[in-house]
Amino acid sequence: MATESKQENPKQEAARPVILVSWSWMLQRFTGILLLVFLGGHLWVEHFMNTTTRVVSLRLTHWIYTFLDISLLIIVVYHGLNGLRSIVRERMIRSHFIWIDIVLWGIGIFTIIWGLDILWAFWYHHPFFVV
Amino acid sequence: MNHEKTLGRNVFWGHRITGLLILGYLYLHLVLLSAILSPLGSQHFNAVASVVERPPFIAADMVLFAIILFHAVNGIRLILADFGLMIRENRFAIWTAMTIVAVMVFIASLVMFPDLLR
Amino acid sequence: MAITIxxxxxxxxxVFQVEAKTQQTVLDALFxxxxxxxxxxxxxxxxxVGMCGSCxxxxxxxxGLACRTSLNQLGIDVSVQPLRHxxxxxxxxxxMEGFFSKYRSIEPYFSPRVEISEPIVAxxxxGIRKDIDLGLECISCGLCLSACDVVSMVPEFLGPAALNRAYNLVADVRDDRTDQRLSVVGAPRIGVWQCHTHMSCVEVCPKNIAPTRAIVNLKRILIRRSLLGKRHHFIPKVHAIKMEVD
Known part of the structure; x- marks a missing residue:
């Protein structure tokens, strides 16, 4: 009878290679599925519920709508810029990858702050940065 | 050198281009919101709102909706493929996805332009 | 009637003119x-006869394989080009050296686990061979690498044939070099993460293999192993083989 194979072979453990997983690939799928829910909800709310100025302003001072909009903002910025990153990386050499990441993180954080500033305007009646 | 483009490749480029267009629209959306929320723009809020509700803008909205829907439905197809589904039936899956997009855009345009039903 | 090739x-x-005959392949016309x-x-x-993968x-x-493509279905104006990429x-x-060096980089040979002295009864x-049987027929003709548009964007991408072979060996419970293979196929740009699931390879494969299926399965194996640890790789199949061995 065959012997049971040992899972923890010490020689193999020492030279255990790194198993590489593309987190950006996984998060792209994950945020894509979330976007189906969040963006679908966003479109539904903005087109089938009351869209007069006063009601939209009131709705965005409710914490649920604020929370949904902030989540949508973060997810959509990640999904969009991560997609752009994978497009750009295909046309770049490897030594430039770090610069793509730095630039795109900068753009992403700037966009999220900008979006938060717009949502801030509904709570405090004026945006923080934009004049 | 001519090379026949497979259906999957054409849809892939459609997915990329619509993705970039949606990313561009995100910034347009933020710019417009900032503009009407700033103290200078807020007095024109109602004027802007009445312009945006005119038929050409609604038609542009429908184009945007079609772009987002194409990206979303094709994205679902790609995620199904990542789970090993609809790989051999790839062409059928793509045509089904395109049909779903067309039908949903048609329904949405009936909702946005109720006059068409009369 | 003459066919322009x-x-x-x-x-x-x-440009050559070839007489149209019944039952004629592109290879016959080339001869x-x-x-x-x-x-x-x-x-x-x-x-x-479509089993060596040379043409x-x-x-x-x-x-396509010239020997398996009927000339009569292609119309009267046929263009023939060498493989791309x-x-x-x-x-x-x-x-084909580039194709085979990609093939070689995933160590396309079976290396048995030393601990198992008896042949495993499958x-x-x-069902432990079910997944592997679907991808075994490959004749390494290189059509999938030629059809793959990812290779034209990222030339170092291993391509469908090599990744399909890697999956066959990774899915084999008797094989010992899973870690080494996964570290190659999981690497950025050359490995499975570069695949955009165009599925052009599925459309052109003369043996009806779906290399995309192997690639997405490798992606899921890499994710499962890194999130859940080594033992959780291929849970149902490892259980099946243990029951057989015990």
Whole structure:
């Protein structure tokens, strides 16, 4: 009878290679599925519920709508810029990858702050940065 | 050198281009919101709102909706493929996805332009 | 009636007229051209029945084996080109070294676990060969690498054939070099994460293999192993084989 194979072979453990997983690939799928829910909800709310100025302003001072909009903002910025990153990386050499990441993180954080500033305007009646 | 483009490749480029267009629209959306929320723009809020509700803008909205829907439905197809589904039936899956997009855009345009039903 | 065959010979198009016959393949037409019209025409072939994978070329813009492509269904104007993404040596003969060096990098041979001294009984009911059987027929003709548009964007991408072979070995419970293979196929740019699931390879494969299926399965194996640890790789199959061995 065959012997049971040992899972923890010490020689193999020492030279255990790194198993590489593309987190950006996984998060792209994950945020894509979330976007189906969040963006679908966003479109539904903005087109089938009351869209007069006063009601939209009131709705965005409710914490649920604020929370949904902030989540949508973060997810959509990640999904969009991560997609752009994978497009750009295909046309770049490897030594430039770090610069793509730095630039795109900068753009992403700037966009999220900008979006938060717009949502801030509904709570405090004026945006923080934009004049 | 001519090379026949497979259906999957054409849809892939459609997915990329619509993705970039949606990313561009995100910034347009933020710019417009900032503009009407700033103290200078807020007095024109109602004027802007009445312009945006005119038929050409609604038609542009429908184009945007079609772009987002194409990206979303094709994205679902790609995620199904990542789970090993609809790989051999790839062409059928793509045509089904395109049909779903067309039908949903048609329904949405009936909702946005109720006059068409009369 | 004559069929026009336009052959791309090192970038220059040569036009030949071939008499239309019933039951004629593209390879038959190439032989006719070589024997009767231009003896300097070069192309590869061996078995003529679609099992050696030598005569892969781009016929009317689509990859196919010349010996398995009927000339009569292609119309009266047929273009024949060498495979894409592979250096051309002469006319329709390509240098397959790049294709096979990609193949070699995933160690495409079976290396058994030393601990198992007896042959493992793989009964049909256990299903442990089910996934592997779907991808075993590969004849390494290179059509999938030629059809893959990811290779034209990222030349170092391993391509469908090599990744399909890697999956067959990773899915094999008797195999010992899973870690080494996964570290190659999981690497950025060359590995499975570069695949955009165009599924062009599925459309052109003369053996009806779906390399995309192997690639997405490898992606899921890599994710499962890194999130849940080594033991959780291929849970149902490892259980099946343990029951058989015990």
């Amino acid at each position: 336009r052959i791309n010979r090192n970038g220059i198009e040569d 006719y051209i070589q024997n009767e019209l231009d003896s300097s025409l070069s192309f590869r072939c061996s078995c003529r 892969g070329m781009v016929i009317n813009g689509k990859e 592979i250096p051309v040596i002469k006319d329709l003969v390509v240098d 009964s049909p009911q256990s």
